[in-house]
Amino acid sequence: MIKHKALLTLFLSLFAVSGLFAAKPVPPAKKAAPPAPAVITGLTAVDMPYDAGNAAILKWAVNPADAADTFYVVYVSSLEAGGWLEADRFVSSAKTGKDVELPFWAWDGSSLEHAVKVELNNTYGDTLPGSVFQFKVAAEKNKQVIAESMPVSVTPVGNWFRLDRMNNLVLLITIIVIFFWAVSHAKRKGLFIRRIAGLDAIDEAIGRATEMGKPIFYVPGIGSMSSISTIASAFILGEVSKKVAQYDSQIKVPHYDPVVMTVCKEVVKQSYMEAGRPDSYREDINQFVSADQFSYAASVDGMISREKPAACFYMGYFMAESLLLAEVGATSGAIQIAGTDVEHQLPFFFTACDYTLIGEELYAAGAYLSREPMLVSALKVQDFGKLFVMISVFFGMICVVLGAKFGWSAFVSSVLNLFQNF
Amino acid sequence: MKLIKKQIPLAIVFITGVLTLISYYVPHKVSVDYIETMNKWENIVVAFAFLLGLISLFFSHYHKITRKADGWGYSIFVFIGFLAMVVPSYTSHGKQMVDGMLTPLGWSYKYIYTALSGTMFAVLAFYIVSTAYRSFRIKSAQAFVLFVAAFILILGKVPLGQIIWDYALGWTGQGVSAVIEWIMQVPAVAGKRGIMIGISIGAIVTSLKIIFGIEKQYMGKD
Structure with a gap:
């Protein structure tokens, strides 16, 4: 028994001694290192290249010691207007030289420096108060300014080449x-061009209208004359109206835009003259309907419903009225050929029309129909x-x-x- | 005569076209001012052309009424509609609201114009249904692909369709929303981009044809 007690005492003693040796003295708590002072070094302001002279670009070195919640605030001042205005605010890890959206041949940005484009129009509006501007940058943490740069100035100038x-x-x-x-x-020498079914069908459509003694409706859409699709539509109208004149059929062109109407009048008149039928030309072939989208659609729908044309052409720029027009045309039993470059209206034309020209085919149609080598x-x-x-x-x-x-x-x-x- | 009718207009088109093209590469204020001036001129021309359009509209409908052409009764409504908007506009000095109250123009705009436009736009819904019916008649392989894509989209957009999908095709491990996402993001975007590329190239070539006077049909031929 005594032997067992002695062994137990020895074991506990050894355990206690080993624990004493194993235990290390707790070092005194270290004082937290004070954060590296925020600094804004090397701030420069230069004119923003490749612009109209209303922006500047500020650069300064990235401070690796910046905390994640440090913000940089860019201030701008005009020598003429005075006072500092906030132009930009961003987190310290953002807007480095690599973030400037310019290609490699025009901009050599580094991730080691901040580069901030300051659009002066955003601060001062369309008219800048002067030509010389001062900038300064402040670093903020918890809404407290922890560092501020010296002001730098720049005179933005307009550039001549982008x-x-x-x-x-x-x-x-x-x-x-x-x-x-x-x-x-x-x-x-001539060039081979592939067949475009929708354009080959134009002859068929005009022939059908002639046989049936019914008119043809040519809808140039709701685009203005500056729209490429409307210009292409005017070219197609020229070829279509020439064939209409040759067949002595009737064509009606309802318009949304008065400028387009004026141009189309000339185009149709010229086509009738080229076809040798100037006497068949009437001023009311082209008529202005409305410059409002749905009023235009309602009016053209009404005409199609009443006159039951043999063929309908929808060529140009179309929006929501595309289906309103094409469905009414389909219901009236007309052969329908459409063409537009508005890709989200194409499905409606695909489903409601017999032939559809997709975007580039619309542009090519004038040349295809005229067969002129140059075109x-x-x-x-x-x-x-x-x-x-x-x-x-x-x-x-x-x-x-x-x-x-x-x-x-x-x-x-x-x-x-x-x-x-x- | 050819100088006035052909060469001068072509020179104007060439110079204006080239200057506008160059302005895309010149960011200077001179270039910006040039574009602004051109836009102002366009607005002025449109304003005058609008007057021409109005005259054309009135003459066209006036002749229909005097000749008692088919549907001449509708032509009367062109004049009634015109007066219903222009007279209130004149009496209200172009303002729709005064002191929180609708002026006659505001009333006409809200209860005539907006109501009629809304009605016309609403008709679109019915046309979409009839178009969908027409497109669902499978006449070719392409129409079949269109049908399958449209059917899956319709199925995925209604709760009942999702239940049907899960019941019938749940074993595939693919939810209908994932399939819709794929259709919209992959084949639809690919097709759309293909069309867009073709349109962009076509637009450049058409512009060049006009600027360099190769396409001059818009001013008549020799």
Whole structure:
């Protein structure tokens, strides 16, 4: 018994001694290191490149010691107006040189410095109070200013060239060169162009109207004359009205826009003259209906319902009235051919019309119908353009996939810059 | 005569077109001011052209009434409608509300114009149904694809459809909303972008044809 007690005492003693040796003295609590003082170093202000002279860009070094809840506030002052106005406020980790939305050939941004574009119009409105502006930057934490820079000044000036749009300019020049090559090529020998079913059906539609002794409705849509689709529509109207004049049929062109009506009047009159039927031309072929979307749709629907035309053409810019018109035309039993470049209206035309021209086919229609070599050559340019886009998309896809796999982020960014609109 | 009818208009188109094109690459205030001036001129021309349109409208309907053409009764409503908006507009000095009260113009706008426009827009719903019916008649392989896509979308947008989907196709492990998401984000966007690319290239080429005077049909031919 005594032996057991002695063993137990020895074991407990050893445990206590080992515990004493194992226990380390608790070091005195360290005082928390004071945060690194917020500093705004190297603040510079320069004129924003490639703009109209109403913006400046501020740069200063990124401070790695900035806490996540530190904000930078940019102030601007005009020498003429005086006083400091807040122009921008952002968290300290945002807006570095890499975040400026300019391509690699026009901007060399670094993630080691902040770069803030200050749009002066946002602060002062359309008319700037002067030409010289001062800027300062303050660092804030918990709404307390912890650092502030010295003011810097800059005089924003307008620039004469947008270097950031250089990719766009190069592409445009390439298209112009191909365009003139195609035009000169078309003069020398003819070009093959694919058939467009919707346009081949125009003859059929006009022939049907002639046989039935019913009118043709040509609706140029609700676009203004500055819309490309309306311009294309005027070209098609010229060809359609020429055929109408040749067949001695009737055509009616209700208008939404008075300018379009004036242009279309000239186009139709010219077509009747070219067809050798100036006597058949009437001033009321083109008539203004309404400059209100639904009033226009209601009026044209009424005309279609009453007159039961043999053919309806909807060519141009259409919005919600596309279905209102095409459904009424379909119900009246007319053969319908539509064409628009508004992609979200195309499904309505697809379902309600017999033939539909999709976007670019609408633009090509005038050339296709006229068969003039010079105009037909433009279709070739469109095809070359599409080929270029297809090749670019293919190789761009490969570059981006390879870049993502091997981590070439700078390379991927550069490739994407080439095809980006700035 | 050819100089006035052809060459001068073509020169105007060329110069205006090139300047407008250049202004896209020139950010200077001169360029901005040029575009603003052109926009102002466009508005002025539109205002005058609107007068022409009004005259055309009145003459067209006046002749219908005098000739007792088919549906001439509707032409009377053109004049009634015109007066119903113009007279209140004149008496209300163009204001729709004065001291929180509707003026005659405000009343006409709210209870005639807005009501009629709303009615016309509402008709669209019925037309969409009849169009959907027409598109659901499968006549070709493309129409079948359209039908399948539209059917899934319709199914996924109504609660009963979701129940039917889960009951019939739940074993696939794919919810109808995921399928809809895929249809809208992948094939629909791909098709839309294809159309957009074609439209953009077509627009550039059409603009070049007009600027360089290759397409001049809008001013008649030689």
